[in-house]
Amino acid sequence: MMTRPATELLASASSLEEAKRLFAAGADALCIGDQNFALRPAGHFDRTAIREAVALAKEYQGRIYIAVNALMHQQQLEELPDYLAFLQEIGVDAIIFGDPSVLMTARQVAPDLKLHWNTETTSTNYHTVNFWAKKGARRALLARELSLEDVLDVKRHTAIEIQAQVHGATCIFHSRRELVSNYLRHEGKEGANGPLVLQEHNRENQFYPIFEDGFGTHIISDEDLCMIEHLPTLLEAGIDSLYIEGLLKPVEYNEAVVALYRRAIDELVANPGAAIDPNWRGELESIQPQGRPLGTGFYFKAQIY
């Protein structure tokens, strides 16, 4: 087997079945989570499933990261020590945390767990990355609201691993409130039947998926990130992990996306300086769900404030 490039290709998985197919398609690592501790996991993995996922990863020489990145409230706090001890015991490759309570608990009951720091919208500069590095984080997941220049600058100024998202949906809003249920109750309805999207009154062709879970309400971007054409820059800069978010997508889609990025990364690493294959973007566009354009998010967009 050919040695894989140093850059990690990481994806989310919603089930063991998907995990298997994504490893087979070329993912180096997968991110999964228990819906009681993870923010917006693609699917729910209970302890049995996590154990099996870890075993599966071994077959593929891959890695499993467990998202424990919710903003914790009292109830989760009580269950956290046992859960983290379990994750350490079965040998997951890392956990992803945002709330300092997870760090505090891990220090006490699972000091060997490797920690990846992720506070979603608020991981935005290298000083903060280095702060969490001092607290024990081995990797930082950067906010999707950063420019590519900022991402590269963070990488240049930190010793820990940097993970950046290259494909898929991003969460743009998280409320603890049950905004969908509240609205439906106000309307006098029992519940909704199908997936829901929001459309702002002045934005005709932009559809923002919205859903509720145990942590409240989440709104998702109206387009999917797609950085396939900018992989050379990311690879050259040594970004350690490139993430494909599979949330709200069918397994077939995620499988095809992982396979394509695998192929692209391998080719670009084998032939540094080679041009981008113009078909890559086209292949991704051809499988894109209707109404969800591909875009580059904030990587090339200036924001004002």
Add this chain to the structure above:
Amino acid sequence: MAIVKKPELLAPAGNLEKLKFAVLYGADAVYIGGQRFGLRSKAGNFTYEDMQEGVAFAHEHGAKVFVAANIIAHNGDFEGMDEYFRTLQEIGIDAVIVADPAIIEVCKSAAPGLEIHLSTQASTTNWQAVQFWAEEGIERVVLAREVSMEEIREIKKRVDVEIEAFIHGAMCISYSGRCVLSNHMTNRDANRGGCAQSCRWKYDLQEEFEDELLVHDETFTMSSKDLCLIENIPDMIEAGVESLKIEGRMKTIHYVATVVGTYRKVIDAYCADPENFVFKEEYMDEMLKAANRPLTKAFFEHKPTEDDQIFGIPPKMRKYEFAALVLDYDEATGLATIEQRSPFAVGQDVEFFGPKRENFAQTVEQLWDADGNEVTTAPHPQQILKIKVQHPVKPYDMMRKGC
């Protein structure tokens, strides 16, 4: 028995004038924004000179001044930051409110004497997270607005660090800091002061069902009613919360004075005699006079329901306006000298209120301009007038009118 350790009443001050009113109406501390690193790029933020004057005024009255520097920074935002915190320390600012750990570090090294409070933007929701920040040397943690009274009690019980909790004002409907709707819809960075409040806009909720897109009839909105915990101040005091915070650096002087004055009365009345404290209807009436939106207790007792949100057209609140400021009062004649703040006329019903005093309502009976001529209207901004008042008033009392 009276409660000796009263909580601090912390009020917003959008500018120097609001700072003075907040302090005079009973705030133990105010928080302001400077020219940089704050989350209200459009608020009347303080220059260093304003800060100096504000600090002098507040300290003279035994009140503290905090500066919010609670952006979530990008790599390029750190230039000049150390200088900024050093200057705040020199000016005598009592504490800074910070959300980003990197900014905490800059502040610690540049201005080691400056007290640091962790902003609500850090979404601190549990006692272990509070403990983490306490161990980092943070003097005070401002809790997330998503915690319940029970969770606040648990935090106070378990961690020895000052706790600040919101008691009043408008709220993000998201976890603070975890919303980038504004970034996505307008390119304005919410976490660096540019929030366009996209959450208050109108949306359609569409449902994909059997390959069709159904649109729900009523407009989908994500607007929360405004927080008001005036009835629950005793719970907060009993839990030992050190600081009770009012939101609203963009709000009017009338709002600040009314809300601060009323919370001051409730805190003082309860602490003076907890056993015999009775919540008066007039406290809530005052809240409604200042309210821009209907009121809610948000997460205080339980997770908010549809009753805690505003759907459709926001209900019209009875609006009151700041009509005039009392400058002076002559006991012999019963005449007050006032400065006009919005037009009013003879025959109009008005109400006088002031720091630590009972309100009284009256009709405007007689008015004179600065030259002593009797007039029937007060149309000019900052016009000086004399008015016949039915009870004694004091400088800084306010005259409000319904509108």
